[in-house]
Amino acid sequence: MGFGIGLGAEEYDRSYRDRDLVRRVLAYFNPYKKLLLIVTAFLFAQSLVSALIPVLSREAILQLELAEDIEQQRLYIIFLILITLILNTLGWVFNYYRQTLSAIVIGDTVLDLRKDVNVSVLNHDMSFYDKYPTGKIVSRINTDSRDFGQTANQLSQTASSILLVGIMFGVMLLINVELTLIVLLLVPFIFIIALSFRKAARRLTLTGQRALAVVNAFVQESFTGIQIAKTFRQETKLFGKFKVVNKQSYEANLRRAYLLNIIFPALSTVQGIALALLIVFGGTATLDNNLTAADFYLFLQALQLFFFPLFTIASFWPSFQSGLSAAERIFALIDTPPAVKQNDEINARDIQGEIIFKDLDFSYVEGKDVLDKEKPSKKEKDTISGVKVFDGFSLNIKSGESLAIVGHTGAGKSSLAKLLARFYEYQSGDILVDGISIRNYNLKEYRQHVGIIHQVPFLWGDTLENNVKYAKAGATTDDVRWALEQAGGSDWVDDLPEGLNTNIRERGSLLSMGQRQLVALARVLLENPSILVLDEATASVDPFTETRIQDALEKTIKGRTSIIIAHRLWTVRHVDRIVVLDHGKIVEEGNHDELMANPDGVYAQLYNTYFRHQSLEYIERAVDLS
Amino acid sequence: MQETVSKSTTDRTKAEFSPEEDKFSRVRTSSRRWIIAHLLAGPNKLIVIFVFLGTILSSLLGSGLMVLIGVAIDEFSDGIRTNLILYALLFFVFAVSSPLLSLLTSLTRENLAQRIEKDTRHEFYVSLLGKSQSFHESQRIGDIMARATNDVRMLNFMVSPGLSLLFEAVMRLIIPIMFVALFYPIELLTTPIIFTILFVVTLRGYTRKLDPVANQLRTEFGAMNAVLNETLSGIEVVKGSTTEYYELNRYFTNAKGYRDAFVEQGRIMAKYIPLLLIGLAITVALGHGILLYIEGRMTLGAIISYVGLISNLRFPTFISIWVFALIRLAISGADRLLDIMTKESEIDENLTGVEKTIEGKVVFENVSFAYPGSNKKVLENISLVVAPGQTVAIVGTTGSGKTTITKFLSRLYDPNEGRILIDNIDVKNWSLQSLRSQISYIEQDTFLFSDKISENISFGRTSSTEEIQRVAREAQADEFIEQLPQKYESEVGERGVQLSGGQRQRIAIARAFLTDPRILILDDSTSAIDSDTEDRIQKAMRRILYGRTTFLITHRLSQIRWADLILVMRKGQIIAKGSHDNLLRTSEEYRKIFVKRFNLDEEKLLEEEK
Structure with a gap:
C-alpha cells in the first residue's frame, strides 16, 4: 500500500522487555499506591463477604439438622440471618468505596500519562512532524492511554484474587483434605492454558491498536483535504481507501477478540472436569458418611469461589497484554529523543540580532534518530540522505541589518529560516546569534526573539483577537488593534460578523487567504521579536494588500535584524543586502544596485525575467502566447 | 469521450x-x-x-x-x-x-x-x-x-x-x-x-x-x-x-x-x-x-x-x-x-439531474451569500454573463469575495439569494457528479494527500504512466519530479511538506490537464512561483485555459491580459467590469491596483493605452 495505511511499526517504535515495561507501568501508579492499596483492600473485603455468606448459610442449615432445643436454635438462626444482612450491606459499602476510588486512580493515572506524552510530543522538532501523521500520534495519546488505564483495575483485581484464592484454599482444606488435593491437581493446567495465550494476545492487540490509529489518521487526512477531494470528485477514491483501512481495522480487531474469547471457555472446561470428579469422590464420601451433605454443598460452593479468582489470576497476564501493548506504544513516543536539543540554558532576553552561519551542513533526513525496525534497504537510504541542503554554508548578518534571500525553488531559502528558528537540527557547523551558538540558548526565550511569518499562515479555531495575541497572552484589545494596523490596516475587521470577537474557525477558514496572512503578520508584530523572518510572507496576499504590508514592514524592520525570503524581487529592492542562493550556496551578494551592475549575474537575470513579465510589452505579447 | x-x-x-x-x-x-x-x-x-x-x-x-x-x-x-x-x-x-x-x-x-x-x-x-x-x-x-x-x-x-x-x-x-x-x-x-x-x-x-x-x-x-x-x-x-x-x-x-x-x-x-x-x-x-x-x-x-x-x-x-x-x-x-x-447536507447529489457535456456558458443572477449563522453578506447582488470559452479575470483586495464567487459553480456553496446557470440550466438542476466532474479548481494552496506523486496527479483515475508523464510535462512539473529520488513514485508527506507552493501548484495544473474540465477556476492570486519558472508556467496556464470557460483570480497583468472580461471586486460587490483597456479608462479602483502595484506612471499608462 502506498498511502501509509499499513500496519507496520513507526520508526520510533521499539520493543521493551516486559520487566521494564511493568516497572514503568507501576511507576505511574506509584503516586496512587495508597489509594490502590485501599481499593484492593475493599475489593478483597467485598469478595470475602460474598464468600462468607454461603458459610453462614451452611451454619444455619446445620442448626436445622441438629434440631434439639428449638427455641435456642431459632434465635441462633435469626442471629445468623441478621449477620448475613449486615455483611451484605457492608459488601455494598465496600463496593461503593472500591468503585469510587478506582475511578479516581484510573482517571488520574491516565491524565498523568496523557500529560507526559503530550509534553514529550510538543518537545519534538519539525522533522518528527514531517514524518509521522498527526492522526496516528493523536490516537496514541488519547486512545491508547485509555487502554493503559484499565491496567489499574486488573492490578487491584489480581491482588485481591490472590488473597481470596488463599483463603478459599484454606476453607476447602478445613472441609476436606482429599477433595482439595484433587482440585489442586488441576490448577497447573489452568495456568498453562492461560499463559499460552500471552504472546498472541500481545501481538494481536498491538495490531488492533495500530489499525485503529490508521483509521484515525485516514479520517483526519480525508477531511483536512475534503475541499480538493470534492472539487475533483474524488469521494469514490477516498471511499475506496477508507474501505481498505476500515476493513483492516475490522479484521485486526476481530482476530484479537476471537483470541481473547477463547481463554475463559478453555478455563471453564477445566473447572467442569473438576466438578465432575468431585461429584464422584465427594458423593462417595457422603454416601460413606465421611462427609456431611452440608459440607459437601459448602465444598462445591467454595470450589466456585475458588475458581473464579483463580481464573482472574491466570488470565491476568494475557489480558494485561493490552495494557502493556498500549504502554509500549506510549512509552516509545515518550522515549523518542527530540533531534533538537539544547546544550545550555543561556539567557536570551537581550538578543541584539547578530547572526552568523558558520560552515553549516544540513540535510533533512540524517538529523533523525532512526530506530527503525523495518529499515529501508541500504540503497534506498543512500539516496535519501544524499539530499544535502547545505554543505559548508557561511553567512554573517549584522545586528539590525535587513537581508533578502532570493533564489530558485529548492535553493534552501526556507530551510535557512527553519534552522534559525531551531525547528530542525543541523549536522555540523554552527549558527551563532550574538556570538553564542543557538544550541546553547534557553530555547523558549530564544524563540521569542525570532518571529517567523510563513508562506501559508496557520490560524486557530478561536476569535480573531485571541489569534492575534496568541504569542502574547497579556496583550490588550488596543494592542491587538495596533498590531493589525501595523500589519497593513484593520478596516476589514469591522466587516466581520462580530469584529475582533468573530470566531474564525479551525485554520481560519472563515477568512480569505490574504486576511489570514495579515493576522499571522500582526501576531508576530505583537510579539516584537528582535529577529524577523519573512518566509515569502506576502505570497498569499493580493498586490493591493501586499503594498500595504510592504509599507508597514518598512517601518517595522527598522531596528531589528530582518531576513526576507522572497521570489517577488520588487519587494526586496530596499533591503541593505541581497543574497542569491543556489543549491545551498551563495552565488552572489550585494545591494540591489551593486547586483544589477553585473548584467550577466544571476540576480540581474532573475530581476529582468521577473520584470519582463510585468512589462507592458510582455503583457501585450502574452495575449498571443499559447 | x-x-x-x-x-x-x-x-x-x-x-x-x-x-x-x-x-x-x-x-x-x-x-x-x-x-x-x-x-x-x-x-x-x-x-x-x-x-x-x-x-x-x-x-x-x-x-x-x-x-x-x-x-x-x-x-x-x-x-x-x-x-x-x-x-x-x-x-x-x-x-x-x-x-x-x-x-x-x-x-x-x-x-x-x-x-x-x-x-x-x-x-x-x-x-x-x-x-x-x-x-x-x-x-x-x-x-x-x-x-x-x-x-x-x-x-x-x-x-x-x-x-x-x-x-x-x-x-x-x-x-x-x-x-x-x-x-x-x-x-x-x-x-x-x-x-x-x-x-x-x-x-x-x-x-x-x-x-x-x-x-x-x-x-x-x-x-x-x-x-x-x-x-x-x-x-x-x-x-x-x-x-x-x-x-x-x-x-x-x-x-x-x-x-x-x-x-x-x-x-x-x-x-x-x-x-x-x-x-x-x-x-x-x-x-x-x-x-x-x-x-x-x-x-x-x-x-x-x-x-x-x-x-x-x-x-x-x-x-x-x-x-x-x-x-x-x-x-x-x-x-x-x-x-x-442528520445535519442536513445543504447540497444534495441530485442523481436524476441533468447529465451532459458542458458548453461553458455561465450566468450569475443577483447572487447574494452569507456564511451560515451570520447575517453579514459576503457577496451581494452579483450578476454576470460569461460566454462559452471566455476567460474571466477577477481582481480585488483580500476578502473582497474573489474566491467565494467561484465556489458556487461546482456547488461547494449554494447562494442564499439568486441563482447560477450553466448552459442556461440552474446548477441545482445539474447532476452534482456531472457538474463537478467537468469543473476543475487550481487552488492557491494546493492540498496534496499523503500518497505518490503519480496518484496525486491521476487522483483515482486509471491513467497510464505515459499519460501522467505527458500532463506533468504540459504543466512544466516533469523537471522537478524527475529530480526526486523516486520520481513519480515519490511519497508526498502528510501536509505535502517536501514540495514548495509552486511545485504543488504545478501538480494541480497537471491534474487539471488530465481531467480536461469544461470550466476551469484558477486561483492564482498568490503567485507563489519563482520568476525563472514563471515563463513556462505562464505557458502552461495559457494552454490550459484554451477552449474552456475560465475564471482567473489573479493580479498578474500578463494573465489579466488574457481575459475577455475583468471583474473588479470590493467588499462582496462587483464595482466594475469590462476589458482591460476599458477599465483603465473608466475604473479608478482598477487603475489604482496597477499603478501602485507596478509603480507605473498613471498618466503614462493612460497615454499608452490611447
Whole structure:
C-alpha cells in the first residue's frame, strides 16, 4: 500500500522487555499506591463477604439438622440471618468505596500519562512532524492511554484474587483434605492454558491498536483535504481507501477478540472436569458418611469461589497484554529523543540580532534518530540522505541589518529560516546569534526573539483577537488593534460578523487567504521579536494588500535584524543586502544596485525575467502566447 | 469521450454510496432506533437470535446445575448410591457444554460487534463525504476523528460484551425465578418477585443518572481530541510562538474535563442500589426457606437449591452496573454520530439531474451569500454573463469575495439569494457528479494527500504512466519530479511538506490537464512561483485555459491580459467590469491596483493605452 495505511511499526517504535515495561507501568501508579492499596483492600473485603455468606448459610442449615432445643436454635438462626444482612450491606459499602476510588486512580493515572506524552510530543522538532501523521500520534495519546488505564483495575483485581484464592484454599482444606488435593491437581493446567495465550494476545492487540490509529489518521487526512477531494470528485477514491483501512481495522480487531474469547471457555472446561470428579469422590464420601451433605454443598460452593479468582489470576497476564501493548506504544513516543536539543540554558532576553552561519551542513533526513525496525534497504537510504541542503554554508548578518534571500525553488531559502528558528537540527557547523551558538540558548526565550511569518499562515479555531495575541497572552484589545494596523490596516475587521470577537474557525477558514496572512503578520508584530523572518510572507496576499504590508514592514524592520525570503524581487529592492542562493550556496551578494551592475549575474537575470513579465510589452505579447 | 468518462464514474459512485444511504437514513431520528436497525440488519439479525438462544441455553444449564446439585445431595444424604455415576456424567456434560456454548456465542457476538463497528463507521464516513463544504468548514477535524474512531467503538463495546451480557442478565433473572415457580412452594416466589420489581425501578433511576455523564464523557473526549489535533497541525506556529506551555494547558484542561467526567461516572456506578437489594433478597430467602422447613414443607436440599437459585440473581444485579454503562455510552456515541449524519447536507447529489457535456456558458443572477449563522453578506447582488470559452479575470483586495464567487459553480456553496446557470440550466438542476466532474479548481494552496506523486496527479483515475508523464510535462512539473529520488513514485508527506507552493501548484495544473474540465477556476492570486519558472508556467496556464470557460483570480497583468472580461471586486460587490483597456479608462479602483502595484506612471499608462 502506498498511502501509509499499513500496519507496520513507526520508526520510533521499539520493543521493551516486559520487566521494564511493568516497572514503568507501576511507576505511574506509584503516586496512587495508597489509594490502590485501599481499593484492593475493599475489593478483597467485598469478595470475602460474598464468600462468607454461603458459610453462614451452611451454619444455619446445620442448626436445622441438629434440631434439639428449638427455641435456642431459632434465635441462633435469626442471629445468623441478621449477620448475613449486615455483611451484605457492608459488601455494598465496600463496593461503593472500591468503585469510587478506582475511578479516581484510573482517571488520574491516565491524565498523568496523557500529560507526559503530550509534553514529550510538543518537545519534538519539525522533522518528527514531517514524518509521522498527526492522526496516528493523536490516537496514541488519547486512545491508547485509555487502554493503559484499565491496567489499574486488573492490578487491584489480581491482588485481591490472590488473597481470596488463599483463603478459599484454606476453607476447602478445613472441609476436606482429599477433595482439595484433587482440585489442586488441576490448577497447573489452568495456568498453562492461560499463559499460552500471552504472546498472541500481545501481538494481536498491538495490531488492533495500530489499525485503529490508521483509521484515525485516514479520517483526519480525508477531511483536512475534503475541499480538493470534492472539487475533483474524488469521494469514490477516498471511499475506496477508507474501505481498505476500515476493513483492516475490522479484521485486526476481530482476530484479537476471537483470541481473547477463547481463554475463559478453555478455563471453564477445566473447572467442569473438576466438578465432575468431585461429584464422584465427594458423593462417595457422603454416601460413606465421611462427609456431611452440608459440607459437601459448602465444598462445591467454595470450589466456585475458588475458581473464579483463580481464573482472574491466570488470565491476568494475557489480558494485561493490552495494557502493556498500549504502554509500549506510549512509552516509545515518550522515549523518542527530540533531534533538537539544547546544550545550555543561556539567557536570551537581550538578543541584539547578530547572526552568523558558520560552515553549516544540513540535510533533512540524517538529523533523525532512526530506530527503525523495518529499515529501508541500504540503497534506498543512500539516496535519501544524499539530499544535502547545505554543505559548508557561511553567512554573517549584522545586528539590525535587513537581508533578502532570493533564489530558485529548492535553493534552501526556507530551510535557512527553519534552522534559525531551531525547528530542525543541523549536522555540523554552527549558527551563532550574538556570538553564542543557538544550541546553547534557553530555547523558549530564544524563540521569542525570532518571529517567523510563513508562506501559508496557520490560524486557530478561536476569535480573531485571541489569534492575534496568541504569542502574547497579556496583550490588550488596543494592542491587538495596533498590531493589525501595523500589519497593513484593520478596516476589514469591522466587516466581520462580530469584529475582533468573530470566531474564525479551525485554520481560519472563515477568512480569505490574504486576511489570514495579515493576522499571522500582526501576531508576530505583537510579539516584537528582535529577529524577523519573512518566509515569502506576502505570497498569499493580493498586490493591493501586499503594498500595504510592504509599507508597514518598512517601518517595522527598522531596528531589528530582518531576513526576507522572497521570489517577488520588487519587494526586496530596499533591503541593505541581497543574497542569491543556489543549491545551498551563495552565488552572489550585494545591494540591489551593486547586483544589477553585473548584467550577466544571476540576480540581474532573475530581476529582468521577473520584470519582463510585468512589462507592458510582455503583457501585450502574452495575449498571443499559447 | 468526455461524456462516457463522466458517465461511468457516476454509475460507480451511485453503486457505492447509495444503498447504505437509503437503508438507515429513515431510522436516524433516534439513536435507539438506529442502533436497533443496525442490530437487525441483514445477517446481523441471525447472529442476535443465535446469541439470544445461546444465552438462554447456557442460563438454563446454569440453573439446571443448581437443581441437580440439590437433588444429588438429597439422594446422597438418603444413602441412595445408584445414580452416582450418572450424576457425575451429567455434571461433566453440563460443565463442558456450557463453556463450549459460551465460546460459540461469544465468537459470533464478537463477529457482530466488529462488523457493527465497521458498518457504522462506514456509514458515518459516507455521510461525511456527502456533506457540503460549508459544513466541513464549521467542523473541528479532531472532533470528527473522535467520532469516527472512538464513538463508533462504543457501539462495538455495547454489542460485545454488552449485548450478550444483557441477554444473560435478563435470562438469569427470569430463569431462576421460573425454576422457583416450578419446583418450590408458590409463596417462595414472593422474595424474587418483589426484588425484581425494585430492581427494575432502581435500575431505571441508575441509567437516568448515568445518561448526562455518558454524554459528557463522549463530548469531553471529542473536545480533547480536537484540541490535540489542532495543536499538532499547527505545531510550527506553536513552536515559533513558544506557546507549548499554553497548548499543553489547553489540552490539560480538556483532559481534566474528561477525567472529571470519568470519576463522576465511577461515583454513579458505585452508588448502585440493586446491589444492596440483592443482599437483602438472599437473606430474606434464606429465612423464608428455613421457615418452611420448620413447618415441614421443605427438605434441606430444597433450601440449599432455593437459596442457590436466589443467589444466582447476583449475576444480573452485578453485571447490570457495567452493561447499562456500556449501553449508555453507546447511545451517547450514537447520538454524536447521528448528530453529524442528520445535519442536513445543504447540497444534495441530485442523481436524476441533468447529465451532459458542458458548453461553458455561465450566468450569475443577483447572487447574494452569507456564511451560515451570520447575517453579514459576503457577496451581494452579483450578476454576470460569461460566454462559452471566455476567460474571466477577477481582481480585488483580500476578502473582497474573489474566491467565494467561484465556489458556487461546482456547488461547494449554494447562494442564499439568486441563482447560477450553466448552459442556461440552474446548477441545482445539474447532476452534482456531472457538474463537478467537468469543473476543475487550481487552488492557491494546493492540498496534496499523503500518497505518490503519480496518484496525486491521476487522483483515482486509471491513467497510464505515459499519460501522467505527458500532463506533468504540459504543466512544466516533469523537471522537478524527475529530480526526486523516486520520481513519480515519490511519497508526498502528510501536509505535502517536501514540495514548495509552486511545485504543488504545478501538480494541480497537471491534474487539471488530465481531467480536461469544461470550466476551469484558477486561483492564482498568490503567485507563489519563482520568476525563472514563471515563463513556462505562464505557458502552461495559457494552454490550459484554451477552449474552456475560465475564471482567473489573479493580479498578474500578463494573465489579466488574457481575459475577455475583468471583474473588479470590493467588499462582496462587483464595482466594475469590462476589458482591460476599458477599465483603465473608466475604473479608478482598477487603475489604482496597477499603478501602485507596478509603480507605473498613471498618466503614462493612460497615454499608452490611447
